Structure formats: C-alpha cells, structure tokens
Amino acid sequence: MSGIEIAVSTVIFALRHDTSTDRTSLWMPLVRRVREPYEGSWALPGGPVREDEDLSDTARRTLSETTALSPTYLEQLYTFGHVARAPQPVPGPRVISVVYWALVRPEEAERSIEDENVAWRAADDPPALAFDHSTIVEYALWRLRTKMEYSRIAQAFLGETFTLAQLRQVYEVVLQRTLDPANFRRQVEASGAVEPTGDYLVGGRHRPPKLYRHREASDLADNGPLTRL
Incomplete structure (x- = not known):
C-alpha cells in the first residue's frame, strides 16, 4: 500500500x-x-x-x-x-x-x-x-x-406542499415512534415553521385536509428549532 x-x-x-x-x-x-x-x-x-x-x-x-x-x-x-x-x-x-x-x-x-x-x-x-x-x-x-428532533429537515422528504398528516408520517417513520396527531398539530402550528397555503388535498373520500408549506426553503438548514417531538 x-x-x-x-x-x-x-x-x-x-x-x-x-x-x-x-x-x-x-x-x-x-x-x-x-x-x-x-x-x-x-x-x-x-x-x-x-x-x-x-x-x-x-x-x-x-x-x-x-x-x-x-x-x-x-x-x-x-x-x-x-x-x-x-x-x-x-x-x-x-x-x-x-x-x-x-x-x-x-x-x-x-x-x-x-x-x-x-x-x-x-x-x-x-x-x-x-x-x-x-x-x-x-x-x-x-x-x-x-x-x-430540532431542525426542519423533514421538508426534504416532502414536496412543496403537504398535509400535516404527511408531515407527521415523516417524523413517525424516521423517529420510529407514534405521535399523537392533535399534539403534533399544536406543536407544529405553534412553531411557526409552516403556514397554510389556502388549498386543500382533494381526491379522498373524507373532508379534504389543508395543505401547508414551509415558510422559507432555507429552513432546511439548522437555522432554528422546529419543535421537539
């Protein structure tokens, strides 16, 4: 060698x-x-x-x-x-x-x-x-x-818009644990990391869920905590 x-x-x-x-x-x-x-x-x-x-x-x-x-x-x-x-x-x-x-x-x-x-x-x-x-x-x-646990890296697994259920699934799969839907929604919305687009995901049999987006694409970097789940 x-x-x-x-x-x-x-x-x-x-x-x-x-x-x-x-x-x-x-x-x-x-x-x-x-x-x-x-x-x-x-x-x-x-x-x-x-x-x-x-x-x-x-x-x-x-x-x-x-x-x-x-x-x-x-x-x-x-x-x-x-x-x-x-x-x-x-x-x-x-x-x-x-x-x-x-x-x-x-x-x-x-x-x-x-x-x-x-x-x-x-x-x-x-x-x-x-x-x-x-x-x-x-x-x-x-x-x-x-x-x-502390960044907004989950965005990389999603498209430009997503439902909170889709975002929660990313966390559950990666962290390998089940998260309470209501508590997850409260924490994510309180973090200010995401905002509603005004549109809805259509095509399902139930009430269409809201679509969200991250506020800034730069938030993929470690620019501050999203929430500790």
Missing part, C-alpha cells in the same frame, strides 16, 4: 412503501462492487475525487452515474479514515472517505436506477456491507434522527 486517495461516499435516505409489509420505512440505494476488495458485496454509492472536482461535485457525479439520482438536499456528514477500513494487505493507496448524505422524496426515488447492481434496501436492516459502510449507515441514521 502506498499513498493516500480521497474518495466520496453518499448515504441516500428516502421514505418508501414496502408492499410486503404494507408499511412505510426508510430505504437507501446500494451498489454492488464489481472489483476487489469486496467484489460482489453491496456498498454505498461513491468513487474517487477527481483533481478538478470539489467534494460535493464528486458526490453529485457519482450519484448520477450509479443511481441516476440528483438530490436537492446534500450535506457533508463525516470523514472516515481508519487505517483498517479495508482488508490488509490491499494493493494501491489507502482510501479516506468523505461521506455525504442525501434525502430524496418518494417520487425522486422512483426515478432511480434499479438493476442487478443497484438495489434499494431498508436502512435499518441492510445486508452486510463492504468496508466500514455499515458503521457509516449507523452514524447517518443517528444523525438524521438527531436532526429531526
């Missing part, structure tokens, strides 16, 4: 409905490695950084090349550079991985590539992953659930 190489990996989360369980849960796309080490194993999408690329550009390029996804929400998560990330001895340079995470809406996730080398798997129950990617996924899940 000689030298050091910088690579980028990305954890992508989306809410997807599992027809086998009739439940909505967090899923992520994985890619199958086609060379050693770990040939044939599942791994996070990513690749080496080119000399003329910023790190975020590498994340977007490799996501596009492997999954056809172009997420709006893309954030640097952490850097993983433990000496024993790969089995020893490994020919070539030591690889330090800068990890990003991305959140996509269900309709975005449906446009991704799915074939024998790209597959969506439940984020909380992934297969054995190459390198230290299982540790990376665990850290990304912890970070997501922590941010859900």
